[in-house]
Amino acid sequence: MILRTSLVAAVALMTAGSFAGSASSEEHVVKMMNANGKGKFMLFEPEVVHAKVGDTVKFVPTNKGHNAEMIPDLWPEGAAEFKGDLNQEAVLTIDKPGIYGIKCLPHYPMGMIGAVVAGDQTNKAQLESYKPAGSATKRFEELKAKIAQ
Numbered sequence: 605m606i607l608r609t610s611l612v613a614a615v616a617l618m619t620a621g622s623f624a625g626s627a628s629s630e631e632h633v634v635k636m637m638n639a640n641g642k643g644k645f646m647l648f649e650p651e652v653v654h655a656k657v658g659d660t661v662k663f664v665p666t667n668k669g670h671n672a673e674m675i676p677d678l679w680p681e682g683a684a685e686f687k688g689d690l691n692q693e694a695v696l697t698i699d700k701p702g703i704y705g706i707k708c709l710p711h712y713p714m715g716m717i718g719a720v721v722a723g724d725q726t727n728k729a730q731l732e733s734y735k736p737a738g739s740a741t742k743r744f745e746e747l748k749a750k751i752a753q
């Protein structure tokens with residue numbers, strides 16, 4: 605009798621997660637998703653992150669086909685530019701107070717936008733002047749309500 609034993613090799617990927625930073629700075633995580641199970645498709649979850657200067661926001665490709673990059677018309681003056689690659693994690697460092705508009709390039713016309721708000725909303729006027737594309741308009745109205753909270 606031959607006993608067949610299938611060995612499953614479990615490979616644990618250990619990530620060295622010790623980011624150098626002050627003890628008070630936080631890392632926020634935003635998922636890039638195809639659906640949230642509540643009738644919303646192509647989204648950042650959460651859509652709005654309330655952070656503080658010095659924090660980081662990590663955008664994680666929970667589903668494929670997404671990226672995270674800056675909305676140039678909704679970006680704090682002097683803040684570093686930000687553009688994540690498709691299907692890749694991208695980490696935004698909050699170096700200035702203000703409102704950071706984020707979009708997924710492929711799904712921007714479907715309304716895949718988000719925002720990070722940190723400290724004083726120095727560029728609040730951009731919330732009024734920014735004109736999103738296509739059906740991003742509806743999402744942007746929701747976004748504004750969440751930014752105001």
Ligand SMILES: [Cu+2]
Nearest residue numbers: 670708711716
């Ligand atoms: Cu997307």
